[in-house]
Amino acid sequence: MTTSLPPGAGAAPLDTAAAHATLQHVLAQLAGEPGALLPILHALQDALGYVPPDAVPAIADALNVSRAEVHGVISYYHHFRSAPPTPHTLQVCRAEACQARGAEALLAHARTHLGCGGAQAQSGDGAFTVEAVYCLGLCASSPAVTLDGQVHARVTPQQLNALLAQAREAA
Amino acid sequence: MTTVTLYVPRDSAALAVGADAVAQRIAQEAQARGLPVHIVRNGSRGLFWLEPLVEVATPAGRVAYGPVAPHNVAGLFDAGWLAGAAHPLCHGPTGAIPYLARQQRLTFARMGMTDPLSLADYQAYGGFDGLRSAIAMAPQAIVQTLIDSGLRGRGGAAFPAGIKWRTVAAAQAAQKYIVCNADEGDSGTFSDRMTMEGDPFVLIEGMAIAALAVGATRGYVYVRSEYPHAIATLQAAIALAEAGGFLGASVLGTGRAFHLQVRKGAGAYVCGEETALLESIEGKRGIVRAKPPLPALAGLFGQPTVINNVITLASVPIILARGAQFYRDFGVGRSHGTLPFQLAGNVLRGGLVETAFGLTLRELLYDYGGGTATGRPIKAVQVGGPLGAYLPESQWDVPLDYEAYAAIGAGIGHGGIVVHDDTADLSRLARYAMEFCALESCGKCTPCRIGSTRGVEVLDRIHANTNRTQQAALLRDLCDTMVHGSLCAMGSMTPIPVMSALQHFPQDFGLAVSESTAA
Numbered sequence: 001m002t003t004s005l006p007p008g009a010g011a012a013p014l015d016t017a018a019a020h021a022t023l024q025h026v027l028a029q030l031a032g033e034p035g036a037l038l039p040i041l042h043a044l045q046d047a048l049g050y051v052p053p054d055a056v057p058a059i060a061d062a063l064n065v066s067r068a069e070v071h072g073v074i075s076y077y078h079h080f081r082s083a084p085p086t087p088h089t090l091q092v093c094r095a096e097a098c099q100a101r102g103a104e105a106l107l108a109h110a111r112t113h114l115g116c117g118g119a120q121a122q123s124g125d126g127a128f129t130v131e132a133v134y135c136l137g138l139c140a141s142s143p144a145v146t147l148d149g150q151v152h153a154r155v156t157p158q159q160l161n162a163l164l165a166q167a168r169e170a171a
Numbered sequence: 172m173t174t175v176t177l178y179v180p181r182d183s184a185a186l187a188v189g190a191d192a193v194a195q196r197i198a199q200e201a202q203a204r205g206l207p208v209h210i211v212r213n214g215s216r217g218l219f220w221l222e223p224l225v226e227v228a229t230p231a232g233r234v235a236y237g238p239v240a241p242h243n244v245a246g247l248f249d250a251g252w253l254a255g256a257a258h259p260l261c262h263g264p265t266g267a268i269p270y271l272a273r274q275q276r277l278t279f280a281r282m283g284m285t286d287p288l289s290l291a292d293y294q295a296y297g298g299f300d301g302l303r304s305a306i307a308m309a310p311q312a313i314v315q316t317l318i319d320s321g322l323r324g325r326g327g328a329a330f331p332a333g334i335k336w337r338t339v340a341a342a343q344a345a346q347k348y349i350v351c352n353a354d355e356g357d358s359g360t361f362s363d364r365m366t367m368e369g370d371p372f373v374l375i376e377g378m379a380i381a382a383l384a385v386g387a388t389r390g391y392v393y394v395r396s397e398y399p400h401a402i403a404t405l406q407a408a409i410a411l412a413e414a415g416g417f418l419g420a421s422v423l424g425t426g427r428a429f430h431l432q433v434r435k436g437a438g439a440y441v442c443g444e445e446t447a448l449l450e451s452i453e454g455k456r457g458i459v460r461a462k463p464p465l466p467a468l469a470g471l472f473g474q475p476t477v478i479n480n481v482i483t484l485a486s487v488p489i490i491l492a493r494g495a496q497f498y499r500d501f502g503v504g505r506s507h508g509t510l511p512f513q514l515a516g517n518v519l520r521g522g523l524v525e526t527a528f529g530l531t532l533r534e535l536l537y538d539y540g541g542g543t544a545t546g547r548p549i550k551a552v553q554v555g556g557p558l559g560a561y562l563p564e565s566q567w568d569v570p571l572d573y574e575a576y577a578a579i580g581a582g583i584g585h586g587g588i589v590v591h592d593d594t595a596d597l598s599r600l601a602r603y604a605m606e607f608c609a610l611e612s613c614g615k616c617t618p619c620r621i622g623s624t625r626g627v628e629v630l631d632r633i634h635a636n637t638n639r640t641q642q643a644a645l646l647r648d649l650c651d652t653m654v655h656g657s658l659c660a661m662g663s664m665t666p667i668p669v670m671s672a673l674q675h676f677p678q679d680f681g682l683a684v685s686e687s688t689a690a
Contacts, residue, residue, distance in 0.1 A: 034472060035434075037454030042396075042435055063454070076456040077437035079396045095358030095607075096553055096600065097589045100516035101544070134440060134607065135356055136397055137364040139589065140219040140514060140521025141184050149399065153187035 022047045023055050031062040037073055041080055050081040086122060086129045088167050090114075091146045094132045097139035106143050107132060109157045113164065127168065174207040175253045176228040180283065182215035182368050183400045184361070189240065190223040196241040197225070200248055208253070214369020216283035217523025218270055226265050229255035235265040270520060270539055275501060277509050278486045279362075279525045281370050288407055290415050293372045299417065301488030305380045306425055313384035314340055317487065319495035321507030326352055326443075326480030327555065327584040327660070329573045332487075335477060338467035339385040342475035349381045349390035349429075350452070350471055350478040354436050354443040356395060357556025359587030362511040363481035365523060367394065367401035370485075371408035372417075375431065377484035379422055380491055381477050382429040390429060391471070392481075393448050395436040406433050440611035444659045445478045447613055458613045459659045480585070482511060503529035506572035516553075516589035517543045533567040535588060547592040551676065553600075555584025557607055558664035560671035561597060580671065582664075597676035601669045602630040608665040619662025622653045626669065633680050640686055643673065 026043040030036050040059060044051050051074055060067045074080045092098075092107040107130070110116075115124030122129050138144035141153035147163050155163075179185075179194040194210055201208040218224060221237035225247075234255035236247060243260060250258040262268050276282070285292035293299070305313050318333030339347060351374065355363040366374055378390050394402050409431050412418045420428050439457045442448045446460035449471050470476025486508065490498045499507045506528035512535060514521045519541035536542070536549060543549055551561045560581035569575050576583050591600070605626035612619045626649055632642045650666035657663040677684050 035452050035454035038434065038437060038451065042437070069455075073454070073456050077439050079436075079438035096557060096603070097359045097516040097587075099600070099603070100589060100591045100595065133397065133438075134611075135358045135360075136183075137355060137361040138184050138187050139359045139361055139516065139587070140518070140523075141187060141222070142516065144187060151183050151187040151400075153184060 019048055019052065023058055027058065027062045037063060037065075037070065038077075041074060045080060049085050050083055053082055086126060088128045088148055088164075089131065089146075090128055090164070091131045091133040091136075093134065093136050093138070093142070093144045095135040095139075097135075098142040098144055101142040103143040106145070106155065106157060106160065110145075110160060110164075113157075113161060128164070172207055174209050176209045176211060178211050178213040178226040178228070178233070178283075179223060180215040180369075181212035181287070181400075181404075182222075182365060183398075184219050185215055185222045185224070186400070188222050188238065192241045193223045193225065193239050193244065196244040200244050204248060206248070206253060211286050213285060214281075214283045214287050215365060215523075216265065216271060217279070217365060218268065218520070219522045220520045221262070224265075227252055227255055229253075231255060231264070233265045235262040235268060236260045237262065270522065270524075273538075274525050275509050275527050276525045277489050277498070277501070278373070278482060279365075279370070279511055279523065280489065281373065282365060282523070283369060285370070287369050287371055287404055288411060290372070290411055293370075297492060298372055298488075299376055301491035302376050302379055302383075302417070302423065304491045305383050306423055310340060310384050310386065313380065313491065316491060316495045317384070320490045320498040321495075321502070321505070322483065322486055322490060322498065323506070323573065324480060325482035325486065325510065325585065327357075327558075327582070329583070332479060332483050335467055335479070336381065336384055338465065339387070339475045339477045342468055344475050346389065346472075346474045347385055347387035348471040348474055348476040349378050349385070349387045350449065350476055351378060351390070351392040351484055352443065352445060352448055352478055352480045353392050353394040353398075353401070354440075354448055355398070355481070355585070356440040356443045357558075357585050357587050359515040359553065359556060359589035360513050360585045361515070362513055362523060362586065364398055364401050366481050366485050367392075367398070367405045371405045372412065373485045373488055374405070374481055375408060375412050375418065377487035378431060379418065379429050380487050381479070381484065383422070383425075383427060385475075385477055387477065388428045388430065390431040391434050391452055392431070393434045393436060393442070393452055395442075396438055402433055402435055409433065439613075440607075441613045441659075441661050444661060447659075449476070449478070456613075458615050459661075461658060482585075501527040503527075503570060503572050504574055506574070510571075510583065510586045512571070512586045512588060514540045514588050514590070517545055517549075517592050518590040519544050528572045529570045531568050531570055532562065532588070535571075536567065536590065540590065543590060543592045545592050545594075547594065549590055550593040550595050551591045551597060551600075551672075553589040553591070553668060554587070555582045556587050557604060558582075558660060558667055559584050559587070560667050561600065561675060562671070563675040565675075580667070582667070597672040597679040598630065598634055598681075601672040601680075602627060602634070604665055604668040604672075605630060608661060612661060616656070616658040616662060618653045618656035619658070619665070622649055622657075622662065623665060625649055626653075626665075630669075633682075636681060639681055643680065643682055643686055646673065 138153045144153045224237035226233040281296045322332045323329040442457040447457040451457040511525040608623035614620045
């Protein structure tokens with residue numbers, strides 16, 4: 001979620017030849033599709049981990065729309081990031097079905113456990129980003145989280161600690 | 172030694188509780204014991220409290236074991252589960268488990284029975300019978316069948332699906348579209364996800380029938396980005412259906428084309444609103460459009476478009492296969508057919524319950540759900556997602572049908588049912604409803620964009636007991652403005668959970684009963 005990135009996470013430049021090649025490849029593949037913008041942004045983020053702000057002019061050019069329109073789409077959708085992600089991302093669902101099984105406490109626990117100060121999304125050591133999400137479709141097995149894209153349900157604080165420790169070790 | 176088939180679900184809800192590790196352990200254990208097994212990764216039966224639910228195919232039928240953890244596997248082999256033997260985790264024949272046995276599964280008839288990506292399995296259980304019937308019919312006759320079936324939109328609005336199709340069929344245009352709304356963002360709902368992950372061909376078949384009926388040649392399934400497994404399974408299923416001649420340039424050799432592709436959403440709840448969804452497919456911000464024009468006449472890229480929810484489209488094949496009357500005979504009043512209800516939140520036996528309209532919430536909560544998971548009394552039940560009403564016990568005996576629910580100011584929506592026990596604070600849930608609206612509002616209309624933020628502030632003042640009675644009056648006034656002044660359901664229905672919470676649970680707001688209902 002772009003909205004939960006800390007201030008100053010900053011615009012990373014599209015600075016490598018590989019990233020440039022990825023951008024050109026994605027545009028060549030998808031720019032001709034009807035309504036190509038979201039597929040292009042997804043393909044870039046899937047390949048690079050985020051949508052580099054430096055890519056916006058080239059995307060706008062390829063689709064014959066203004067840079068403002070491209071930026072508007074990137075910033076509208078929670079899914080798109082404009083800065084590189086941290087090594088790990090924890091998403092905790094806080095929609096109603098998860099709240100009914102303690103999601104708010106689980107989210108608070110995750111933030112405390114990882115040392116996210118105040119409303120900061122990033123852990124103290126910069127290894128984790130903690131995001132609230134709104135429904136993972138696991139509402140009969142709540143509370144639910146995703147850690148680095150893997151889904152986990154019926155999660156207790158103790159299980160979450162174990163999952164986070166595993167992620168740290170794997171890194 | 173004969174090879175024994177075992178089923179280990181691949182549904183997200185099974186994966187989220189370790190189904191992959193269980194499948195791996197079964198394979199290792201079988202190999203170590205020299206027992207030949209064939210593991211099928213099926214969809215989920217929807218009995219989520221038993222997941223991972225492993226089924227063993229025995230000569231007497233499929234026998235269920237669950238919830239199975241990797242450390243149970245050796246013991247299950249020791250007990251002789253490959254022959255369906257008894258074990259503390261054994262539930263007997265799967266089909267006889269009461270939760271499943273008393274359901275009326277039409278749309279979900281195959282769910283959990285098959286390998287979701289096997290065309291052979293799909294057809295062995297009646298798959299493509301509906302499409303084959305449709306091909307033999309005139310397009311007008313397909314539309315008439317749908318009208319006669321009484322099927323209403325299952326996404327929440329409950330508009331008669333056949334009428335929508337008739338409008339698109341009658342429109343003149345060089346290009347028409349079928350769009351499936353798979354942006355299932357309502358908390359407490361997962362039937363769309365289960366369908367895409369567990370029986371994707373039924374959705375593809377329903378969309379192909381819609382295409383034949385209205386003369387569309389292109390279709391999109393817009394799936395939310397929070398559903399990566401559904402996206403992957405659906406994409407694989409589309410490729411298989413194309414290779415099998417069920418999609419593409421000539422659907423089943425008819426010479427009529429239908430090209431289908433998946434579009435991935437990007438985390439915007441409001442894109443579940445149909446016009447915002449169309450904007451998003453077009454590559455724009457998901458901002459709600461004013462209606463008219465209706466999407467049926469000027470929808471995707473300005474062309475006539477059928478836009479239906481996953482469950483609506485997935486209900487079409489059985490209607491075409493079995494006839495309008497067969498489907499229509501289920502249900503009550505003007506709520507024909509079945510609905511896959513989704514029991515979620517704080518409930519002992521959460522899962523998918525497909526049954527005809529007309530049963531009561533109390534039956535769902537206790538006969539199926541078994542009360543709360545925490546063992547405490549149920550306090551409030553939210554029906555129909557984050558824009559649905561909180562119902563107190565006095566309303567649990569109202570039959571679940573669209574009109575009966577509308578009469579009590581509630582809605583069935585997409586069939587999501589979220590249970591809260593007596594520790595729930597309805598004033599906090601009301602605040603959350605406003606907070607969620609503020610977070611997800613597309614921003615086009617003022618009552619939704621500003622009203623939701625003001626709603627959070629007012630509820631915070633009520634919570635802090637700052638002029639509480641006055642603030643409650645202000646909240647009612649604000650909700651009235653949102654209801655009548657918002658462009659779409661996001662702003663106009665957010666007041667429903669807020670006002671139902673205030674009306675039925677005034678004590679949670681620190682108000683006396685008289686203050687909660689004052690005009």
